[in-house]
Amino acid sequence: MLSVPTAQIPTSAKTAHDRILEQSRAPSTAPSLTFSELSSDDQDVDDSLSADARRRRGSTRLIAQNAEDVQRITGESTAQIAARCCGGGCCLSAGGHQAGIEYEKAQHPDNDAYRSLCLEIDDIPTLLTNVVDMPEQTAWLEPIRRPSDVPSPVSSVASGTPSSDNTNLVQNAQKSLQQLALSDLDTTIQPPNFVQPHPPHSVFPAKVHKARELTRPGAEKRTFHFDIDITNYPDGEGVDFKVGGAIGVSAPNEENDVDEILDLLLVPRFLRDKPVVLRTTKGRWPTVWGDEQGRELVTTRRDLLTWCSDIQSYPPTKQLLRILAEHATEENERKILMFLCSGDGQGVFCNFRTGPHISLAQLLHAFPSAKPPMDLLLSVLQPLMPRFYSLSNDPHDSYVARDGKTHRLVEIAVTVHEANDWRKGSRTGVGSGFFQRQALKFIEAEKNGERDPPVYVPMFKGMMANPLAKEFVSDGPMLLIGAGVGIAPFRGFVQRRLKTANCANKVWVLQGIRDSLVDEIYSGEWGVHEDEVKRVVESRVGEGRYVQEEVLHQADLVWYVINAVDGRVFVCGSSKGMGEGVEEALIKVAMQKGNLAESEAKEYWDLKKEVGQYIAETW
Structure with a gap:
């Protein structure tokens, strides 16, 4: 197990209030994320933190x-x-x-x-x-219909010159007809202009620069990655893309x-x-x-x-x-x-x-x-409401040269969700189904030798002030806990952090998956220090463990990070099973390392959430 200075752990002699509010300011060497023999976890649903009581949760x-x-x-x-x-x-x-x-x-x-x-x-x-x-x-x-106030045509010979009244009527009618016209938009790639998500944002048909499948045959759910070209995204919206932010997508039926x-x-x-x-x-x-x-x-x-x-x-x-x-x-x-x-x-x-x-x-x-x-x-x-997808890269430093020009990209990962269908057996969700169709269209076009396939994503700057982006800071240690596609925004965090000197030892990732051979996303794409900062736990391989169990096993690391100056713990993924399990595990860590009662441990994490040190984005 990892060791931390004892000065960071509150003693039982102190009051509950003091124990909850106390944070260590003593400098120490950050512990490294070690691989334990008992580790393995995943995004699967599990009600229990014990290894021998891992029953499936019914979806509600x-x-x-x-x-x-x-x-x-x-x-x-x-x-x-x-x-x-x-x-x-x-x-x-x-x-x-x-x-x-x-x-x-x-x-x-x-x-x-x-x-x-x-x-x-x-x-x-x-x-x-x-x-x-x-x-x-x-x-x-x-x-x-033709406006009723448009006069019938009158012969210029009979009337000489048109009266001013008739001229005004014709001009008004023409103006009305111009207003009652379709907007000059290609609604095969973007919605009509009246479908405005929120001012000052407008839906922009961004071209897909690259699409690929992250999962392999045999994975229970397919996940696709997209590089989206935002070079020509309209200016003047007063906000830029941020690490941990999310784009909105107006996905069509x-x-x-x-x-x-x-x-x-x-x-x-x-x-x-x-x-x-x-x-x-x-x-x-x-x-x-x-x-x-x-x-x-x-x-x-x-x-x-x-x-x-x-x-x-x-x-x-x-x-x-x-x-x-x-x-x-x-x-x-x-x-x-x-x-x-x-x-x-x-x-x-x-x-x-x-x-x-x-x-x-x-x-x-x-x-x-x-x-x-x-x-x-x-x-x-x-x-039909917009869907939101977290950025999986650092948008401040993601550019590619193509056709003699520099293009700016944002990246997202989308897992395809399926529901029962009476005729086909299953059908995809509105948003994830749209992305799967776009990805397969792009991949097929490239396979057929087509360069720069015309595949678009109707998007807008979504939630750039969401909790993940808002609480990301350049200093202080971070522990990133995620499962499935919930791990995607953490990739941008790590990319950003590893570019900063002396920060490689201040970020750790716990990634829960089913089987690393088929559904580990972004393997090898986290930076040169990936093996040092990322810990993959699998639920379908070997003994099989869930990410919440690994949180308990890494109790020393959790306690170090949350009590350090500007330390932050991020959790991202499904609220059912993973999100609930991680929260219970964090409470148990506080009870164990802080010598707190369960109610005090819950209050401890509530306070950490209030001050922005514990950030959970679950769905």
């Missing part, structure tokens, strides 16, 4: 945190739910007949999409109660998915890319940022579904199902949809939302007679 996702969330999910306020709740938990049961109520047998749609919904509906009450009202329509699509939904809604192909006027009455949509107010702009149906509405990331709401029920022409489909929107079907609806992931296309396939107007559907779909 909190979908309701307050009354607004409940109302958004169920279509009812908490007061409405409480008013009809008997307290017996019947909403969690499969149902059952109640005395005095007449039922009819449910006739299920005969298609694979519907069967994949796994709806447990046998009988439906003939008279449904507490059915959700039709949602308010807030968006309308209208054709672009997949083109095939958009076309499939347009097909299911029976939108003719000649109308999909035709300019239309979008008029909204409230809210921010279709933009991401801005005041909640009505808007009127020109766009296309394809752009709205591609860049503005999320068609796969959110469970269906009762408002969405109510719209489908209203426009279902088959009576059996309508009855099932109305049942899901009623108080009688609350239990089935809850199971429905928490079951397999459901996309908009799957719902439309499951209830094929439901063909609602597209603008009504857009009124209830969730907005």
